[in-house]
Amino acid sequence: MAAIRRAAPATVLACVLVAASAACAGDRSSGGSADADKYPTKDLHLIVHAAAGGASDMTARALATEMEKDLGRSIVVENRPGASGSTAMKYLASAKADGYTIGYLPVEVSMLGHRGYEVKPGSYTLLGQVVNVPAVVVVPGKSEHKTLDDLVKAAKAEPGEVSVANSGPGSIWEAATTLLGKQAGATFKPVPFDGGAPAVAAAGGGKVDAAVAGVSEVAPLLKDGRVRALAVLDGERSKQLPDVPTGKEQGHDVTVGGWGGIGAPGGLPAPVAQKLREAVRKAAQSPGFTRTLTNAGAVPTYRSAEDFATFAEQEYARFGGVLKSAGS
Structure with a gap:
């Protein structure tokens, strides 16, 4: 009996560990997948680097209105201006990668890294470009x-x-x-x-x-x-x-504009990222969004997540030389 009593705690502990391990594995696989399938289950927050009322804010709010129709949840626009836009972009990069915090990423996401700020396109899960202002x-x-x-x-x-x-x-x-x-x-x-x-x-x-x-x-x-x-x-x-x-x-072939798109923290789960990318695509190409931007003098410009990521990195490389020569 004594031997059985000594073995029982270890046996129980092993069972507990095995059960916990299985539960954790379920969270990472089937449970995590189930959560992604149900996404979104609550409202989202869209972070904007500029104050309310400006062009970026207008674009973000117009897009959020259209995305709500597809996602079935409210999107709360949260303005976090400051430090040339880096305040909002750093906040977005450090947010939990669960799909409930997304953000408007302006052209400065490809510029601020060259000015000493910890902001680079690669810090985000890019979801699509939506606008360009030539x-x-x-x-x-x-x-x-x-x-x-x-x-x-x-x-x-x-x-x-x-x-x-x-x-x-x-x-x-x-x-x-x-x-x-x-x-x-x-x-x-x-x-x-x-x-x-x-x-x-x-x-x-x-x-x-x-x-x-x-x-x-x-x-x-x-x-x-x-x-x-x-x-x-x-x-x-x-x-x-x-x-x-x-x-x-x-005779002067120069193309440059104040573009912007939508992103999320890096490491966003693939199923969640796919849902958001599709919502951004539909919103960016919707008649309501197109009309709002056109009336404001902007150019509705959709690029897929993959193309936007490539474009943002190309712009990052281009602006490195530009800002250096400008002394910025």
């Missing part, structure tokens, strides 16, 4: 520069003297100016402002020779003639600015 080059309404080539020739004649307003050091519109200069072999004088709209206003007031910003930011001043658009730096003309030629049409 750069537009504008000059004061009464400027002597009638074409993009006029502006480039002036910059070549007087390197560093032709002032071009942008949305700040390390911003996408500063990068656009730098890319144009590198392609054309010209040196512009960058003049930073706190956003694209103030940069365009400076051009409208004749304080700078030109400005680079997005379509929605230049549209108000274009209408009243305070600025004139010389080029859209995109592969094709803007539907909002059909009379404005692209840079390529004028």
Whole structure:
């Protein structure tokens, strides 16, 4: 009996360990799969790097509205501005990879790593690109520069003297100016402002020779003639600015824009990632989302998760050289 009493605890312990091991294995396989099949079972949070009311916030909310229809759950948009957008992007990267925290990833996800922030495209499970806002080059309404080539020739004649307003050091519109200069072999004088709209206003007031910003930011001043658009730096003309030629049409093949997409923390379970990717695809191609973005001057641009991941890494490599040469 004594021997049996001594053996019993060990036997019981072994059974407990075996049962626990089996339970854990079930959580990782069949149980985990079952949970993924039921996903989502609660509301989601969509993290946005910008304050409410801006272009990124508008895009995120419009997409969330469409994604809710497919997922059958509410998506709560959570604005976390700060530190050039890195606050939100770092928060997203560190969140639990369960599919309940996703985020809007702007072009800066491919830029901030070159400015000392711990933000890189590879930190996320990318779910798809949804938008692009092409750069537009504008000059004061009464400027002597009638074409993009006029502006480039002036910059070549007087390197560093032709002032071009942008949305700040390390911003996408500063990068656009730098890319144009590198392609054309010209040196512009960058003049930073706190956003694209103030940069365009400076051009409208004749304080700078030109400005680079997005379509929605230049549209108000274009209408009243305070600025004139010389080029859209995109592969094709803007539907909002059909009379404005692209840079390529004028011999300056530069394509750059303020793109954005949706991502989640790295390591997202495959079944959950697939559901989210499909929801993003449907939302990004929906009539409601397309109409909202088009009316705002943005270009609905869908790229699959795989293509978006490749594109974001290519942009990361491209902006490395651009931001270094810009001194950002």
